[in-house]
Amino acid sequence: MPRKKPKLAVWKFTSCDGCQLSLLYLDDELVELAECVEIAYFPEASRRRLPGPYDISLVEGSVSLPEHLEEVQRVRRLSRVLIAFGTCATSGGIQALRNFTDVGDYARLVYERPELIPVLAESTPISQHVPVDLELQGCPPHRGQVVAAVAACLHGAPPPRTPASVCLECKRAGHICVLVSRGLPCLGPVTQAGCGALCPGCHRPCYGCFGPKETPKTSSLARWFRERLGAKEAELVRAFRLFYANAPAFRLESEAHEEPPRPG
Amino acid sequence: MRGRSPALTLTLEGLQALLAELRRQGYSLLGPSLVQGDFGHREIRGVADLPRGVGMEQEAGTFRLVFREDAELFGYPVGQPSWKPVFFPPSRLVWQAVRSAGGWEISLPREDLPPVALLGVRPCDLAAMEVLDRVFLRGPYVERSYQARREAAFIVAVNCTRPGGTCFCASLGTGPRAREGFDLALTEMVTGEGHWFLVETGSDAGRALLETVPHRQATAAEVEAASRALAAAAGRMGRHLEMVGLKEHLYENYEHRHWAEVAGRCLTCGNCAMVCPTCFCHHLEDSLNLRGDRASRRRVQDVCFTVAHSYIHGGSVRPTPWSRYRQWLTHKLATWQEQFGCLGCVGCGRCITWCPVGIDLTAEVAALRRGETPPAKRE
Numbered sequence: 001m002p003r004k005k006p007k008l009a010v011w012k013f014t015s016c017d018g019c020q021l022s023l024l025y026l027d028d029e030l031v032e033l034a035e036c037v038e039i040a041y042f043p044e045a046s047r048r049r050l051p052g053p054y055d056i057s058l059v060e061g062s063v064s065l066p067e068h069l070e071e072v073q074r075v076r077r078l079s080r081v082l083i084a085f086g087t088c089a090t091s092g093g094i095q096a097l098r099n100f101t102d103v104g105d106y107a108r109l110v111y112e113r114p115e116l117i118p119v120l121a122e123s124t125p126i127s128q129h130v131p132v133d134l135e136l137q138g139c140p141p142h143r144g145q146v147v148a149a150v151a152a153c154l155h156g157a158p159p160p161r162t163p164a165s166v167c168l169e170c171k172r173a174g175h176i177c178v179l180v181s182r183g184l185p186c187l188g189p190v191t192q193a194g195c196g197a198l199c200p201g202c203h204r205p206c207y208g209c210f211g212p213k214e215t216p217k218t219s220s221l222a223r224w225f226r227e228r229l230g231a232k233e234a235e236l237v238r239a240f241r242l243f244y245a246n247a248p249a250f251r252l253e254s255e256a257h258e259e260p261p262r263p264g
Numbered sequence: 265m266r267g268r269s270p271a272l273t274l275t276l277e278g279l280q281a282l283l284a285e286l287r288r289q290g291y292s293l294l295g296p297s298l299v300q301g302d303f304g305h306r307e308i309r310g311v312a313d314l315p316r317g318v319g320m321e322q323e324a325g326t327f328r329l330v331f332r333e334d335a336e337l338f339g340y341p342v343g344q345p346s347w348k349p350v351f352f353p354p355s356r357l358v359w360q361a362v363r364s365a366g367g368w369e370i371s372l373p374r375e376d377l378p379p380v381a382l383l384g385v386r387p388c389d390l391a392a393m394e395v396l397d398r399v400f401l402r403g404p405y406v407e408r409s410y411q412a413r414r415e416a417a418f419i420v421a422v423n424c425t426r427p428g429g430t431c432f433c434a435s436l437g438t439g440p441r442a443r444e445g446f447d448l449a450l451t452e453m454v455t456g457e458g459h460w461f462l463v464e465t466g467s468d469a470g471r472a473l474l475e476t477v478p479h480r481q482a483t484a485a486e487v488e489a490a491s492r493a494l495a496a497a498a499g500r501m502g503r504h505l506e507m508v509g510l511k512e513h514l515y516e517n518y519e520h521r522h523w524a525e526v527a528g529r530c531l532t533c534g535n536c537a538m539v540c541p542t543c544f545c546h547h548l549e550d551s552l553n554l555r556g557d558r559a560s561r562r563r564v565q566d567v568c569f570t571v572a573h574s575y576i577h578g579g580s581v582r583p584t585p586w587s588r589y590r591q592w593l594t595h596k597l598a599t600w601q602e603q604f605g606c607l608g609c610v611g612c613g614r615c616i617t618w619c620p621v622g623i624d625l626t627a628e629v630a631a632l633r634r635g636e637t638p639p640a641k642r643e
């Protein structure tokens with residue numbers, strides 16, 4: 001059946017390219033992907049760029065430069081299905097640390113001619129600018145999630161979505177809880193599953209790189225870290241202000257531990 | 265008769281011979297083990313692989329291993345893993361399908377795992393197996409993969425002489441002494457007479473196995489010493505749960521203000537249900553490859569703490585955290601009785617120890633028992 005292959009485009013905004021790299025690391029499935037879709041645009045892999053519209057757009061990165069404001073609208077117009085993937089695209093990424101301060105301070109510290117670096121005051125997720133069909137959290141999302149999402153698009157299945165804590169994956173994997181048995185400040189209970197509990201599997205506490213899960217009771221976990229594990233307020237600010245600093249649940253929790261408290 | 269025979273005594277060498285015989289008979293022997301500081305159940309070869317002198321300090325939200333000088337091999341209660349994953353794996357392939365010219369071809373996975381022998385099953389966990397049997401084997405539908413592994417298993421129970429800080433089996437009558445459901449039950453004793461085990465047999469298979477290893481009749485003094493140790497253990501439970509009238513009280517207090525109080529702490533992370541030896545919830549996960557010609561369905565362990573767990577046509581029945589905690593607790597202690605004719609709790613204390621913020625079922629029940637119930641006694 002010589003049906004025309006659906007066109008896939010991979011877009012990059014402000015990001016480290018890790019999500020695009022995780023596509024390249026699909027190995028065998030990358031070959032399968034290339035068979036099933038026309039890879040029309042994928043800057044990490046090729047200079048080729050076929051004109052739109054595109055059936056599926058995978059968007060990496062956050063909106064953080066003035067030109068992004070127009071670009072993200074254009075990507076949306078050109079895409080039938082738009083999937084935002086990774087922490088940057090779904091929350092603003094680690095560069096959203098600027099949202100808590102004056103980005104000019106950073107620019108002046110790093111660059112000799114900061115006026116040549118035009119950046120927006122805040123780094124924001126794609127969904128803040130255009131409607132997004134599916135968000136895949138993670139830094140980067142698990143390759144299986146990306147494949148499942150694309151497969152769902154291709155074959156008309158509902159997209160995979162399993163909102164749950166990292167703890168569920170941790171327990172299924174049979175890891176012994178590092179929070180309870182070692183007193184490590186693990187963010188697994190408030191973090192979205194998807195990584196397969198990688199860090200607890202290495203006796204490391206989860207640092208929340210998949211972002212907040214549904215109904216994340218961060219205040220209760222923070223209280224336990226402070227009262228039972230002896231965490232300092234500054235440590236709590238840092239715990240929640242990392243990869244998903246700008247996601248509302250983590251942002252509010254980190255602000256709650258600032259000393260002196262944020263005005264307002 | 266399945267009943268008990270007179271007690272026997274086994275030496276440490278006798279236990280080693282017994283484990284060797286189980287392995288010789290083709291069982292995969294699973295027992296307590298310590299790897300990189302993590303206590304769990306793993307494949308073991310014999311007594312030499314068992315941790316020695318290990319103890320456990322457990323409180324709500326806290327677990328620490330302690331290392332003592334003694335020679336006890338079972339001187340602790342239960343760690344994080346129960347035996348549930350042996351019979352009810354957290355992720356299991358249900359079927360897979362391949363598309364060819366003729367259509368979809370569905371195949372079932374082959375599951376010819378060797379039979380397991382479980383060493384060190386505690387009375388609460390034994391009671392939990394009985395509960396899961398009711399769920400998977402005694403209803404109108406039988407879970408075949410559970411049945412196959414469960415019925416082939418050989419069980420060496422170990423009674424508890426050192427209960428933990430979160431244990432409350434004595435409140436529920438499920439421990440610290442195993443009453444049934446084992447092939448052999450040991451009580452470990454380290455006394456002036458040495459290191460020995462009082463053995464009770466609970467099945468013909470257990471009796472037959474014992475015949476193959478050196479053992480002798482227990483003396484009255486030995487039986488008495490073991491009984492005393494277990495009676496003392498029953499008095500040292502770290503927690504207590506009062507069951508009288510609890511079911512009715514829970515039914516009458518669906519709107520108790522304490523549910524909201526718990527929700528102020530509960531992370532809805534689901535750890536309590538994951539570690540519970542009787543929670544059986546799962547969902548089915550379908551996957552399709554990119555070409556769309558290979559599909560599979562897995563059964564994945566799940567809990568009632570996710571919004572999706574109660575999702576029906578367009579919405580979740582339990583969108584709020586407090587309604588989810590209420591579902592969990594009332595299922596364990598009340599509605600389970602209507603559903604399966606027993607409690608969904610065996611008093612192992614895991615949900616208390618392994619809750620990341622120390623939410624304590626026994627304390628929450630005590631708080632729920634205080635106050636409320638009117639209007640007009642609710643009949």
Ligand code: SF4
Binds near residue numbers: 166176177179197
């Ligand atoms: S180690 Fe972390 S992710 Fe795993 S169960 Fe404990 S709190 Fe949850």
Ligand code: SF4
Binds near residue numbers: 608609613625
């Ligand atoms: S509800 Fe808690 S104490 Fe009861 S059996 Fe489950 S984990 Fe153990």
Ligand code: SF4
Binds near residue numbers: 544593
């Ligand atoms: S308590 Fe929750 S997870 Fe456990 S069996 Fe009941 S509904 Fe399922």
Ligand code: SF4
Binds near residue numbers: 532534535618
């Ligand atoms: S009671 Fe504890 S373990 Fe259970 S869901 Fe709530 S926070 Fe998690």
